[in-house]
Amino acid sequence: MISRAQRSGAAVLCLLLAIVHTWPLALNLAHLSRNDNGDAQLNEWILAWVAHQLPRDPIHLFEANIFYPAHDALAFSEPLIVPAVMGAPLAWIGASPVLVYNVILIVGFALTAFATCLLIEAWTGDLLAGLLAGSMFAFNTHTLTRLAHIQGIHIYGLPLALLAVDAISRGPRSEVGGPTFEVRWPALLLVVSMALMAYTSGYLVVFAVVMIAVALLTRAPEWWTRAHTVLPQFAVATAMTVVGILPVYLPYRRVAREQQMVRTLDSVKDFSATLQGYLAASGRIHFATWSGRFFKDAVDSFFPGIIVLALAGVAVIAAVRTRELRPRVLMLVAIAAVGLVLSLGTATPAYAVLFHIFPPMQCLRAAARFGHLFLLGIALLGGIGLAALRSSLQSRGRLQAEGLGILLIVLANIESLRAPFEYREFTGVPGIYRLIAQEPDPVVLAEQPFFPRSAIFENAPYVLNSTAHWRPLMNGYSGYIPASYQKYADAFWYFPDERAMRAMKDAGVTHVMVHPQRFMRDAEKVIEQISARSDMELIAVGSNGIRLYKLGR
Numbered sequence: 001m002i003s004r005a006q007r008s009g010a011a012v013l014c015l016l017l018a019i020v021h022t023w024p025l026a027l028n029l030a031h032l033s034r035n036d037n038g039d040a041q042l043n044e045w046i047l048a049w050v051a052h053q054l055p056r057d058p059i060h061l062f063e064a065n066i067f068y069p070a071h072d073a074l075a076f077s078e079p080l081i082v083p084a085v086m087g088a089p090l091a092w093i094g095a096s097p098v099l100v101y102n103v104i105l106i107v108g109f110a111l112t113a114f115a116t117c118l119l120i121e122a123w124t125g126d127l128l129a130g131l132l133a134g135s136m137f138a139f140n141t142h143t144l145t146r147l148a149h150i151q152g153i154h155i156y157g158l159p160l161a162l163l164a165v166d167a168i169s170r171g172p173r174s175e176v177g178g179p180t181f182e183v184r185w186p187a188l189l190l191v192v193s194m195a196l197m198a199y200t201s202g203y204l205v206v207f208a209v210v211m212i213a214v215a216l217l218t219r220a221p222e223w224w225t226r227a228h229t230v231l232p233q234f235a236v237a238t239a240m241t242v243v244g245i246l247p248v249y250l251p252y253r254r255v256a257r258e259q260q261m262v263r264t265l266d267s268v269k270d271f272s273a274t275l276q277g278y279l280a281a282s283g284r285i286h287f288a289t290w291s292g293r294f295f296k297d298a299v300d301s302f303f304p305g306i307i308v309l310a311l312a313g314v315a316v317i318a319a320v321r322t323r324e325l326r327p328r329v330l331m332l333v334a335i336a337a338v339g340l341v342l343s344l345g346t347a348t349p350a351y352a353v354l355f356h357i358f359p360p361m362q363c364l365r366a367a368a369r370f371g372h373l374f375l376l377g378i379a380l381l382g383g384i385g386l387a388a389l390r391s392s393l394q395s396r397g398r399l400q401a402e403g404l405g406i407l408l409i410v411l412a413n414i415e416s417l418r419a420p421f422e423y424r425e426f427t428g429v430p431g432i433y434r435l436i437a438q439e440p441d442p443v444v445l446a447e448q449p450f451f452p453r454s455a456i457f458e459n460a461p462y463v464l465n466s467t468a469h470w471r472p473l474m475n476g477y478s479g480y481i482p483a484s485y486q487k488y489a490d491a492f493w494y495f496p497d498e499r500a501m502r503a504m505k506d507a508g509v510t511h512v513m514v515h516p517q518r519f520m521r522d523a524e525k526v527i528e529q530i531s532a533r534s535d536m537e538l539i540a541v542g543s544n545g546i547r548l549y550k551l552g553r
Contacts, residue, residue, distance in 0.1 A: 272345025339373025
């Protein structure tokens with residue numbers, strides 16, 4: 001039996017591994033950042049917005065301040081409510097969005113590793129096998145290239161959901177507490193895990209539904225004779241899940257209807273994986289020796305590691321020899337295979353078929369992210385493989401089995417290690433933004449230059465800086481761009497010409513933040529034109545020459 005102290009030690013080890021794999025982030029959580037990436041700044045803003053709005057006006061949580069006057073602007077991207085709630089206490093005592101993000105990033109890595117560890121420990125009774133599986137699912141070539149995407153790190157809901165599905169499929173075990181306990185507990189765990197994913201990322205819910213469907217199909221011979229007890233559990237869990245996620249689903253449904261926010265199959269192509277990507281490793285050893293030539297971009301990198309692949313092979317061989325292992329191993333092989341095929345997007349007919357019969361697929365853009373299911377399947381197979389190896393060595397002595405487990409965990413983590421990372425220094429939101437919070441209502445801010453749709457990522461610093469005031473902001477950056485933004489961008493781009501000035505006034509803009517350095521060689525000309533206007537009242541000049549104006553009517 002695994003003791004509580006041993007599990008606590010495993011949790012601490014998962015946290016330490018998270019610190020190692022993101023090194024040197026832990027040395028300066030307040031000032032190191034991935035703000036060279038617009039997505040990191042967007043996600044920092046989301047965490048900050050949820051922490052700000054949830055205690056003040058939870059009913060209007062999705063009425064975020066960016067892309068004004070568009071409604072439900074938070075629904076243009078991931079909700080990130082679960083990680084935001086984790087980081088909210090830090091935000092409430094004054095921690096910067098970057099500090100909150102960094103802490104929750106490390107926590108997300110640790111939780112994903114620990115949840116996966118608990119799954120394998122529950123299946124095999126082997127904590128070391130669990131730690132290997134947890135390491136490989138949390139710290140793999142894909143997650144370690146996505147530090148800017150916290151939703152791709154907080155993926156602990158997937159192993160928890162699989163644990164629940166497995167428990168339901170296997171049926172009640174009377175020695176644990178009788179059928180009544182078993183009927184309720186797995187269903188409740190499934191509901192909780194689905195809610196954790198829904199309140200973090202819509203992608204995760206889609207992945208989970210696909211994973212559960214594959215699990216049920218492959219385990220059908222095991223549960224079919226008990227369908228009268230198994231199916232009601234899933235029915236109850238499904239009903240509870242639907243009710244539980246309605247508050248986060250409805251804003252997305254509303255936005256999808258109002259904005260016609262449906263992806264086409266063609267839009268999926270640029271964000272799909274390739275078979276070559278499954279040879280791409282981000283770990284320094286593999287990248288430097290053989291895999292670098294296969295690595296094209298972070299979207300398309302899924303090599304799981306030599307050690308975990310070898311252990312997955314051991315699991316398959318063990319399943320051939322041991323009947324008891326077969327249902328789970330077959331299920332995991334199927335999950336990994338389906339994840340790989342769907343990650344290829346439209347390169348195979350499978351994605352198009354699922355796209356048409358499962359409507360939530362039409363909201364996804366990055367098909368490559370289905371690779372998470374491949375990596376989960378391989379990591380769990382690796383854990384089962386290590387448990388089988390260690391079990392075969394027990395007759396030779398416990399020390400030998402323990403040593404093998406520890407050695408393989410260390411080697412597997414070295415194999416995936418990408419640290420030390422290069423981070424960008426964050427010196428804080430410029431102080432001039434706090435002046436906007438002090439301006440009397442109404443305030444509607446436009447930041448200039450106001451970038452067109454093709455360069456909307458340039459708006460990311462504006463979005464992050466709005467955390468200092470939370471006033472309505474005409475600019476925005478997100479996974480989806482509302483039609484209203486394009487309309488305003490077409491006119492605002494010509495600032496400070498009269499066409500742009502008139503359009504800003506008509507849109508209700510009251511204040512303009514001008515970034516001269518972003519106009520590059522036209523900076524002096526822009527300032528001269530602004531100075532010649534009577535309707536632009538200079539309020540303050542901040543660092544880097546940033547200038548705040550009040551726009552007259």
